[in-house]
Every structure is written in structure tokens, then in C-alpha cells.
Amino acid sequence: MRGSSETFPPGFGPQTYGESFADVYDRWYHDVTDAAGTARFLAERCVSPSVLELGVGTGRLVAELVGAGLDVVGVDSSLAMMRGPGAGPLRAVADISALPFRVGRRFGGAICAFNTLFNLPTAELQQLVLAETAAVTTGPIVVEALTGAALADADVQSLGISRLTSDSLVLAATVVDHDAQTVTGQHVDITPAGITLRPWHLRWTTPPQLDRMAAEVGLELAERYSDWNGSLYDQFSETHVSVYRH
Ligand SMILES: C[S@@+](CC[C@H](N)C(=O)[O-])C[C@H]1O[C@@H](n2cnc3c(N)ncnc32)[C@H](O)[C@@H]1O
Structure with a gap:
């Protein structure tokens, strides 16, 4: 797999999260964020039904996304996380900083949920995820993450x-x-x-830092909230949902 192993602390790599949590993920984290709200939010914004989920994991969000009329293609570095049926039929084992799609493939939107972007260990690799995703999407790229304030x-x-x-x-x-x-x-x-x-x-990136990284790869912040229901985002928010457009 092309990817990011050399920039992790010793012993850690792109598969570490999946290997650590695959067997307990659905039991521990099935309702850790608002899956129905996520699906509604994306369905209202994607420019076509085909959606790329970066770090799809066990597919915790997939059933809701499909229920909202979206076709999900999932990418994850961990085969262990994607082993069950939940991740859906369209999935690839790959590092999200080196997406495995043919030239010309275009998704109607992309989502990187629940701090998944911060699993990439440097700002440069996180920016590469944005750049790679921008190259295969026509619609919005939506990131859900901690603000880092806490x-x-x-x-x-x-x-x-x-x-x-x-x-x-x-x-x-x-x-x-x-x-x-x-x-x-x-x-x-x-x-x-x-x-x-x-x-x-995790390597956290603050929202202003993320906006600068996005701008450098041709993406512009279009919307920002503190959750999937569109709640106000301000300097006290601990999480953000940010929509980037080309
Ligand atoms: C916090 S989980 C989120 C899973 C799912 N999106 C959700 O909301 O439940 C992060 C996922 O990202 C995957 N991941 C971590 N680093 C990755 C990388 N460099 N490339 C692809 N997937 C990665 C992990 O294997 C894990 O499945």
C-alpha cells in the first residue's frame, strides 16, 4: 500500500487504529456520532449520489448514507475494520493519502468523518488527503473533526x-x-x-489550519457548523463539520 508509515511514532502505522479497534468498534462506537444527521447533511449537498467515504471502517455510517439515497464507495487502510458486510459492497483497502481510483473517476461528494483525517500523522499527509480527494470529486468534501480547543x-x-x-x-x-x-x-x-x-x-489540526491546507490545494471553506444539525460554530465549539468546495 502506498502511504504514510514512515511518519508515525515507532511501532505505529496506517493500520494501527483498525488493528486496535476492529473487534470492538461497533460495540463501543456504534452511536458515537449522529449517523442519521450525517446522511441527511450529505444527501442535501452531494451533486450526484456517488459518495466517497474516506476511512469507512466497519461501515458505521454506510446504512444511513444508503438509506438517504447515496451510493457509498469506502476506502480504508484496515482490512480488519472492513471485514464485515457493513462497509458495503464497494470498498477498497488503500491509504486515503494515496487514493486508488482511475484517472477521470468523479464522486458527487466525499466525507471524512469522526476525526479520521487526524489518523494521518502529519499536516502534509492530511493535506495530501484533501488534494487526492479534490482530484476525484466534483461536489463537496465534508470533514468532521475535533477543533483541538480542548x-x-x-x-x-x-x-x-x-x-x-x-x-x-x-x-x-x-x-x-x-x-x-x-x-x-x-x-x-x-x-x-x-x-x-x-x-x-492522532495529529490534530485546528479549523484555521485546515482551511489554509485546503486553500493551498484549491478548496474553499463553504460552510462550517459545530454538528451535523447545522448548530452554530464558534470559538467554544469542540467539534466542527466543515464543507469544502472546489
Ligand atoms: C475513527 S474510524 C472512523 C470509521 C468510520 N468512518 C466511522 O465514522 O465510524 C477511522 C478509520 O480510518 C481508518 N484509517 C486510519 N488511517 C487511515 C489511512 N491512512 N488510510 C485509510 N484509512 C485509514 C481506520 O482504519 C478506521 O477504520
Whole structure:
């Protein structure tokens, strides 16, 4: 796979997230964001039904997108995440900074949801995702991500309880590098069967930084909200939904 492995911390790579979370993703994260709202938002804006989902994962959003009349083509670096039927029939294993489509392929829109862009470990690779996506879309490119506002003030180290049930405990340990704008984490999943380490790494980009990266590859911010329902975005928003157009 063409891609980004050499820019990760040692031991991390484009497949790390998927390998860490594939077996628990749908159980832990099935309602982590508003899938129905996402589908409505995209269906109202795409210029044709064919939509590219960058980092489609297990296909958490796919059924809602299809239900809203969209045809989803999913790309993900993790075969483990896409293994189930949820990701839909049209999917490719590839790095989203090196999209696998033939010259001339055009989608009516694209979505990069739930911080997936931040799985790319540098600003340059995130910009490459925008550039590659711009080359295969005619419609909007929609990014849902953290603003970084909370992370900017976060402690360098943290340890907390992520999930607690009668027979399991998931601890989340994080290390923040404020200069590099990265968070490296481990979800330490403790059950009677043993301990599973689930490592992950994010490089956050603030909305103004993202707008500059987009502008350099010919994309312009058209709309920005704090959620999929079109709620007001302001300096206190912790998440954003941003629509870029050519
Ligand atoms: C947070 S999950 C989001 C999955 C899905 N979009 C959702 O909203 O549930 C991020 C996904 O991006 C994939 N991913 C991470 N880095 C990637 C890369 N460089 N290229 C392609 N996919 C990547 C992971 O394997 C994972 O499935």
C-alpha cells in the first residue's frame, strides 16, 4: 500500500487504529456520532449520489448514507475494520493519502468523518488527503473533526476510565505533545480473559489550519457548523463539520 508509515511514532502505522479497534468498534462506537444527521447533511449537498467515504471502517455510517439515497464507495487502510458486510459492497483497502481510483473517476461528494483525517500523522499527509480527494470529486468534501480547543489545554499525561462494566474495565492513557499537536494513546482493555492493548495516535489540526491546507490545494471553506444539525460554530465549539468546495 502506498502511504504514510514512515511518519508515525515507532511501532505505529496506517493500520494501527483498525488493528486496535476492529473487534470492538461497533460495540463501543456504534452511536458515537449522529449517523442519521450525517446522511441527511450529505444527501442535501452531494451533486450526484456517488459518495466517497474516506476511512469507512466497519461501515458505521454506510446504512444511513444508503438509506438517504447515496451510493457509498469506502476506502480504508484496515482490512480488519472492513471485514464485515457493513462497509458495503464497494470498498477498497488503500491509504486515503494515496487514493486508488482511475484517472477521470468523479464522486458527487466525499466525507471524512469522526476525526479520521487526524489518523494521518502529519499536516502534509492530511493535506495530501484533501488534494487526492479534490482530484476525484466534483461536489463537496465534508470533514468532521475535533477543533483541538480542548486538546490545546489538555494535560501532557492523563489516565482515566473509558468504559466500566461488571466484567470489564477500559482505561485510557494519553500523552499529548502540544507543539506537534499529537495525542498518543492506549486503551487498556481489561477482562477476565486478560489484557488487550489498543494503541492509537492522532495529529490534530485546528479549523484555521485546515482551511489554509485546503486553500493551498484549491478548496474553499463553504460552510462550517459545530454538528451535523447545522448548530452554530464558534470559538467554544469542540467539534466542527466543515464543507469544502472546489
Ligand atoms: C475513527 S474510524 C472512523 C470509521 C468510520 N468512518 C466511522 O465514522 O465510524 C477511522 C478509520 O480510518 C481508518 N484509517 C486510519 N488511517 C487511515 C489511512 N491512512 N488510510 C485509510 N484509512 C485509514 C481506520 O482504519 C478506521 O477504520
